[in-house]
Amino acid sequence: MNVDVGQPIAAEPAPERNPDGRAIGDVMLAVENVSLAFGGVKAISDVSFDIRKGEVRAIIGPNGAGKTSMLNVINGFYHPQGGTITFKGTRRHDMRPYIAASQGISRTFQNLALFKGMSTLDNIMAGRALKMRRGLMWQALRWGPALNEEIRNREAVEKIIDFLEIQHIRKAPVGKLPYGLQKRVELGRALAMEPDLLLLDEPMAGMNLEEKKDMSRYILTVNDLLGTTIALIEHDMGVVMDISDRVVVLEYGRKIADGTPDEVQRDQRVIDAYLGISH
Amino acid sequence: MLYREAGQFKTTYSADMAIFPIRQDRIALYALLVFVFIGVPLLARFQIWPLGSDYMLRAILIPFLILSLAAIGVNILIGYCGQISLGSGAFMAIGAYSAYKFGTGIHIPLAWFGTEISIAPLPLIVSILLGGLMSAVVGILFGVPSLRIKGLYLAVATLAAQFFFDWVFLRVQWFTNYAPSGSVNAPELSIFGYLINSPIERYVLCLTFVTVFALIAKNLVRGNIGRQWMAIRDMDIAAELMGIRPLYAKLTAFAVSSFIVGVAGALWAFVYLGSWEPLAFNIDRSLQLLFMVIIGGLGSILGSFLGAAFILILPIMLDQIPHALGIPVGVETVSHLVFVVTGSLICYLLIVEPHGFARLWSITKERLRLWPYPY
Numbered sequence: 227m228n229v230d231v232g233q234p235i236a237a238e239p240a241p242e243r244n245p246d247g248r249a250i251g252d253v254m255l256a257v258e259n260v261s262l263a264f265g266g267v268k269a270i271s272d273v274s275f276d277i278r279k280g281e282v283r284a285i286i287g288p289n290g291a292g293k294t295s296m297l298n299v300i301n302g303f304y305h306p307q308g309g310t311i312t313f314k315g316t317r318r319h320d321m322r323p324y325i326a327a328s329q330g331i332s333r334t335f336q337n338l339a340l341f342k343g344m345s346t347l348d349n350i351m352a353g354r355a356l357k358m359r360r361g362l363m364w365q366a367l368r369w370g371p372a373l374n375e376e377i378r379n380r381e382a383v384e385k386i387i388d389f390l391e392i393q394h395i396r397k398a399p400v401g402k403l404p405y406g407l408q409k410r411v412e413l414g415r416a417l418a419m420e421p422d423l424l425l426l427d428e429p430m431a432g433m434n435l436e437e438k439k440d441m442s443r444y445i446l447t448v449n450d451l452l453g454t455t456i457a458l459i460e461h462d463m464g465v466v467m468d469i470s471d472r473v474v475v476l477e478y479g480r481k482i483a484d485g486t487p488d489e490v491q492r493d494q495r496v497i498d499a500y501l502g503i504s505h
Numbered sequence: 506m507l508y509r510e511a512g513q514f515k516t517t518y519s520a521d522m523a524i525f526p527i528r529q530d531r532i533a534l535y536a537l538l539v540f541v542f543i544g545v546p547l548l549a550r551f552q553i554w555p556l557g558s559d560y561m562l563r564a565i566l567i568p569f570l571i572l573s574l575a576a577i578g579v580n581i582l583i584g585y586c587g588q589i590s591l592g593s594g595a596f597m598a599i600g601a602y603s604a605y606k607f608g609t610g611i612h613i614p615l616a617w618f619g620t621e622i623s624i625a626p627l628p629l630i631v632s633i634l635l636g637g638l639m640s641a642v643v644g645i646l647f648g649v650p651s652l653r654i655k656g657l658y659l660a661v662a663t664l665a666a667q668f669f670f671d672w673v674f675l676r677v678q679w680f681t682n683y684a685p686s687g688s689v690n691a692p693e694l695s696i697f698g699y700l701i702n703s704p705i706e707r708y709v710l711c712l713t714f715v716t717v718f719a720l721i722a723k724n725l726v727r728g729n730i731g732r733q734w735m736a737i738r739d740m741d742i743a744a745e746l747m748g749i750r751p752l753y754a755k756l757t758a759f760a761v762s763s764f765i766v767g768v769a770g771a772l773w774a775f776v777y778l779g780s781w782e783p784l785a786f787n788i789d790r791s792l793q794l795l796f797m798v799i800i801g802g803l804g805s806i807l808g809s810f811l812g813a814a815f816i817l818i819l820p821i822m823l824d825q826i827p828h829a830l831g832i833p834v835g836v837e838t839v840s841h842l843v844f845v846v847t848g849s850l851i852c853y854l855l856i857v858e859p860h861g862f863a864r865l866w867s868i869t870k871e872r873l874r875l876w877p878y879p880y
Contacts, residue, residue, distance in 0.1 A: 301746055327748030339743035341736050343804060351729075352736045356748040358729040362757060368724040373519065376728065380518045419747060 250471065251279030253312075254455055255300065255423060260309030262295055262479075269295040270306065270479045277423065282449055283457045284470035284487075288499060291476040293459045294336055297425045300457075301326040301333050314422075328356055330422035334412045334429060336459075342401035346411050349400055350386060353418030354379045386414045390444060406437040413444060424448070426458040430465060438462065442469055467491065475499065510874065524723055541712060546705045562704040569817050570711040571772045576797040576809035577722050578765030583795070584803035585726055586758035587738025588651050589659055592666035593766050593794040596640045598786035599670060600767025601774035602680045604636030608692040608775075609682060629694055629701075633714075633771040640767025641760040648759030652752060667788055674783040688782040691775040707776050714772060718765055723806050725761060734758050735804070766794075800854060802863025811862035820847055 255277040262270040270292045277283045285293045298304040300311065302321030310317050313329060321331075332353070341349050357379055364372035387393055390410050395403055400411055409429065416424055429445065430438045446469055448454050460466050466473060467487040475483040475496050483493040490496055513528055515521040525531045545566070549556040556562065579593045610626040627635065643666075650662045674680050681689045694701035694710070701710055725731050733754040736744035745751055774781050793816060801812020823843045827834045834842075858865050 303742070303746060323745045324748055324750055327746060333746050335743065339740045341739035341743070343739050344732070344735050348732055348735070352732040352744070352749070353747055355729060355733055355736075360729070362725070362730060362761070365728040365730055366721045366724050368728060372728065376522065377518045380522065384518075415747070 287476035292479040332416040332419040332421035353415040573813040575769035582762035586734040592663035594790035595670035597770025600636040600770030603639035604771035607632035636771035637768035641764035644763025802861030805863035808863030
């Protein structure tokens with residue numbers, strides 16, 4: 227056989243790279259023709275888009291456009307009436323929360339959904355529920371394998387706490403923390419699941435400039451270092467255009483634009499949706 | 506000044522995750538354990554104040570320990586998992602009657618099938634634990650509605666368990682071994698041939714059960730399953746989207762809670778009452794346990810003990826005050842006064858600190874750590 231030494235054998239298609247050098251891979255999640263209605267109210271009608279591995283995908287649109295409903299469909303909280311969701315190659319009519327979570331989709335919420343009675347540490351540890359496999363009996367004894375498991379997971383959680391710079395509130399009950407820190411703890415809890423796809427529902431709502439900068443930095447670092455795919459809903463257009471690779475725009479439950487931030491910004495329908503049309 | 510943590514550095518996560526991370530707390534706990542396991546029996550043995558007579562053990566310490574155990578069980582369900590239950594009395598009854606049946610031998614005639622099931626009387630500890638197990642099984646069954654209904658509606662559903670089992674143990678004679686009066690006597694309390702008779706021995710038996718189960722409960726609530734329970738309690742939707750299965754979390758909470766409550770019920774019947782009828786486990790008992798948990802502190806093992814102490818011991822203390830002070834008041838009047846005072850104390854406490862004694866205690870401890878400085 228004659229193989230050219232200089233050529234890679236059976237070369238994999240080189241992943242497409244962004245100008246900043248991050249690898250963007252194949253389609254990780256594809257939503258096809260999804261429709262969702264609550265009684266007579268159509269929240270989402272016939273929306274299709276995809277999220278590719280390693281990218282930061284923004285979902286934007288005016289209030290009531292169906293953005294949060296879309297996230298709820300993706301992680302299985304709502305079951306759409308029509309369409310399919312393909313995640314990691316498996317096509318489904320609807321997701322189930324447990325399947326979504328165990329397959330690597332994690333989520334933060336628009337209105338904080340922290341476990342208010344628990345400490346920061348416990349909140350983030352709770353995010354690792356799926357990683358801890360020891361049964362009730364072991365846990366009751368809290369000895370040997372169960373204790374090792376607890377310590378291993380604690381180590382992982384401490385890394386997240388260090389990364390998000392929340393060491394000082396480790397043992398504080400989250401209910402009493404300021405809003406910005408609660409948002410950070412919630413991001414920590416989502417990261418604790420070591421997700422492949424991270425859904426962020428308005429991670430910067432209600433934050434000041436400083437906090438927004440911090441949060442953007444965390445999101446970009448997670449995407450960059452861990453290669454986590456991120457889908458985020460955000461209303462701050464500056465942030466969206468800065469940090470996202472591709473943007474999908476929804477209005478009244480329909481998709482009106484999809485593309486890079488530049489393309490979307492120039493799209494007449496998007497401009498109309500945000501600024502209104504003169505009649 | 507009591508708490509000086511300076512110099513206590515934790516270098517491992519297991520040290521940081523200990524039940525009592527502060528050294529002073531640990532020493533206090535060991536001292537308490539030595540006192541209750543060795544000191545109290547010795548005091549009682551030599552009849553030294555305050556254990557001069559059996560009364561203290563029989564009427565105060567033993568019921569306090571057993572009800573604390575039951576309160577721990579109830580607290581796991583209500584305080585940690587957030588599932589309100591009014592059926593705790595029924596689960597105590599299931600524990601008691603199952604342990605009774607296992608302890609006296611089970612005979613199920615299956616005439617239709619031409620056969621029968623007979624189990625010889627089992628040893629004390631085994632029948633008590635099996636009583637807890639039966640209670641856990643029934644607890645899982647009655648926990649199933651919790652997957653659909655929440656809050657007060659669930660409370661009403663568990664109330665059904667209470668009335669159903671009150672009725673079962675009153676009407677189904679098989680459970681009482683066809684005793685004509687409906688009242689049953691506990692079998693002899695013997696462990697490996699050693700007969701447990703005196704109040705001191707009964708006290709040590711209860712104390713051992715309470716210590717072991719309190720430790721198990723504490724381990725569970727600070728481990729993965731405990732975090733799952735609390736996650737379900739605080740924000741069930743978020744918990745579900747994080748991969749915590751509500752079915753598993755809620756039913757394990759029902760199972761563990763009913764198990765502990767069932768064991769407490771068996772102890773209550775065997776060790777404290779000796780002979781009993783279904784009335785011992787009626788709705789009053791459920792409510793008493795609920796109040797203990799609320800007043801002691803929802804979501805706190807320590808709170809279960811404090812709540813049990815408050816509800817059980819306070820009336821007894823109050824009862825004795827006029828007598829001790831030599832105030833000439835009728836017995837009737839005193840018992841009415843006790844109700845009035847206890848009731849108003851509960852109202853006062855819930856206004857001052859809705860999170861119960863456990864929160865008061867942790868606030869006090871926090872102050873002591875900083876004292877004499879304000880922060």
